Amino acid sequence: MAAKEDKMLSASNITASGPGLVMGETGGVCQFNVYTHYIPKDKNDFDPRTELAFSMDGPSIPVPLKVDAVDETRGVMDVTYTPILPGNYSINIKYHGEHINGSPFKVRIEGESIKQFTLTSKVNVYGSNLKTGKVNQTNVIYIDVDDPAIKGGLAASMAGPKGAKVNLKMVEEKETVFKVTYSPTIKGNYLLYVKIANTNVPGSPFSIIVSP
Structure with missing residues (x-):
């Protein structure tokens, strides 16, 4: 059908x-x-x-x-x-x-x-899994864009070891706060990119060490 x-x-x-x-x-x-x-x-x-x-x-x-x-x-x-x-x-x-x-x-x-730095300067990325994460577990971080006027340009992505999958998901929890979860399939070093209008926010890309 x-x-x-x-x-x-x-x-x-x-x-x-x-x-x-x-x-x-x-x-x-x-x-x-x-x-x-x-x-x-x-x-x-x-x-x-x-x-x-x-x-x-x-x-x-x-x-x-x-x-x-x-x-x-x-x-x-x-x-x-x-x-x-x-x-x-x-x-x-x-x-x-x-x-x-x-x-x-x-x-x-x-x-x-x-200017793009104006859009990104107040964005805050935080959470217990911003620096370290676990394999095959749901790891959580948060992004606060501060100004709801720019949240339409928010994007998050991850890169990791060859063959790795991260199952990255982002959902809006509050007017300016987004919850990001990722579940990497293998251990290693990963990079989390958080951007507004294709410009990295302060600290992006974030280095994350994923262990078993």
Whole structure:
């Protein structure tokens, strides 16, 4: 059934709307929603949101797009981003390689240029597993971005020994605080990268020693 629904749904059936597809301000969180108009019948059913691809072109490259699957009953995705330079941007949303209805979207960003160190200077990364972690266990750290206006540009990633997997996950716990968990599969030295608008926050990359 899932495969049948997949073939029936086309890029032209998917729509997007929201102020972030039209205009925004530098340093602010710009937001929009994408509607697949398909409701998964259960957790094992086909979900077209997994097949969507997002990118953004413009003066500040790249602009990280934070994508969250929300509202299971309507097949909606919430997307936010934080531009740091004013100018004309283009947001591309594709389904199976084809632009959805209205894409690419032309966006005008107003405001002053924001120096990247200003965005990152107050970000605080902390937690008992920021320096050491355990193999095959859930290790926890926290990121406080201080200003909710920049959380749309937050990204975290890890690099480790060859062949290692970390199962990194990040969830928002409070307005400015994010909980990051990682479960490395092998011991060794890992690097945790925490960035705002593709710029490392103070202390990033963080060196983490993972032991058995």
